[in-house]
Amino acid sequence: LQLETDLRRALDGDELRLFYQPIVSLADETLLGYEALIRWQHPTRGLLPPGAFLDAAENNRLTSRLGAWVLRQACTDAAGWPAGLRVHVNVSARHLAEEGFSELVVAALDESGLPPERLELEITESTALFAAEATLQAVSEVTARGVTLALDDFGTGYSAITALHRLPIHTVKIDRSFVADVVTRPSTAALVQGLLNLGQGMGLQVIAEGIEDLEQADWLRRHGCAMAQGYAFGRPAPLPSRAEALMAEVLVEQ
Numbered sequence: 001l002q003l004e005t006d007l008r009r010a011l012d013g014d015e016l017r018l019f020y021q022p023i024v025s026l027a028d029e030t031l032l033g034y035e036a037l038i039r040w041q042h043p044t045r046g047l048l049p050p051g052a053f054l055d056a057a058e059n060n061r062l063t064s065r066l067g068a069w070v071l072r073q074a075c076t077d078a079a080g081w082p083a084g085l086r087v088h089v090n091v092s093a094r095h096l097a098e099e100g101f102s103e104l105v106v107a108a109l110d111e112s113g114l115p116p117e118r119l120e121l122e123i124t125e126s127t128a129l130f131a132a133e134a135t136l137q138a139v140s141e142v143t144a145r146g147v148t149l150a151l152d153d154f155g156t157g158y159s160a161i162t163a164l165h166r167l168p169i170h171t172v173k174i175d176r177s178f179v180a181d182v183v184t185r186p187s188t189a190a191l192v193q194g195l196l197n198l199g200q201g202m203g204l205q206v207i208a209e210g211i212e213d214l215e216q217a218d219w220l221r222r223h224g225c226a227m228a229q230g231y232a233f234g235r236p237a238p239l240p241s242r243a244e245a246l247m248a249e250v251l252v253e254q
């Protein structure tokens, strides 16, 4: 299989990239952190989105290699950011259930020097809902150290509310499909209001995803949503290289 061969080469070489999308406070638009989103800089096919290769990785037992690369790279990158900023890393259900997952997280934190409180792992509702004993164990080991968990795509799974009871969730991310219609569709507005109430009532952090315009941002702010992510605040993008960052500092100082 060409894709599999290519992916093995990508993992051995230097073809995978992490893009970062800002997560902001809706009250004042201050930067709170970034979500890491994987891309593959393929030598002939160009920059590939995760949909083009994550399933192939899962089916070829490359999940843990790919997941380990993402975790290590994200922790290393985030360790160089200003101290308040957190990093969100997407974790697949399969990787989370694999033996050695919690040891990997601990190693990524230790090697990078990133304080555990600055790492949030994003999982999907089905990951939480169908979590096996191994997953529950891995989660309790990493959360005991201070790493937090976010429930991604909240509201789209089979049973969002049950998922909240299965694992120690810290943050829920309201799926962008709801945000897209929140201003124009009263039934979606009611649904999002319900999700916000649920999150607040349970003492969870709530992030609205996929905010594309200021009307959506305004609606969410007025209805009590504290945090947001979306094209309106920044698209996923590579971090500036060290050289560019230094150059920017020099320019600011002058």
Ligand code: G
Pocket (backbone or CB within 6 Å): 036, 037, 038, 049, 050, 051, 054, 070, 090, 091, 092, 152, 236
């Ligand atoms: O990055 P996009 O812009 O295309 O992301 C599409 C999907 O891929 C999202 O659901 C996101 O959660 C998932 N995804 C992005 N990066 C990673 C990653 O590093 N690991 C896993 N498991 N999923 C990821």
Ligand code: G
Pocket (backbone or CB within 6 Å): 021, 037, 090, 152, 153, 176, 209, 210, 211, 212, 229, 230, 231, 232, 236
């Ligand atoms: O499932 P997850 O939330 O991890 O995926 C994030 C995905 O959402 C990525 O594919 C990212 O590129 C995409 N995304 C982020 N912000 C926006 C947005 O404002 N609009 C749309 N359409 N997609 C977004």
Ligand code: MN
Pocket (backbone or CB within 6 Å): 035, 090, 122, 152
């Ligand atoms: Mn995510």
Ligand code: NA
Pocket (backbone or CB within 6 Å): 152, 153, 154, 173, 175, 176, 209
């Ligand atoms: Na999402």
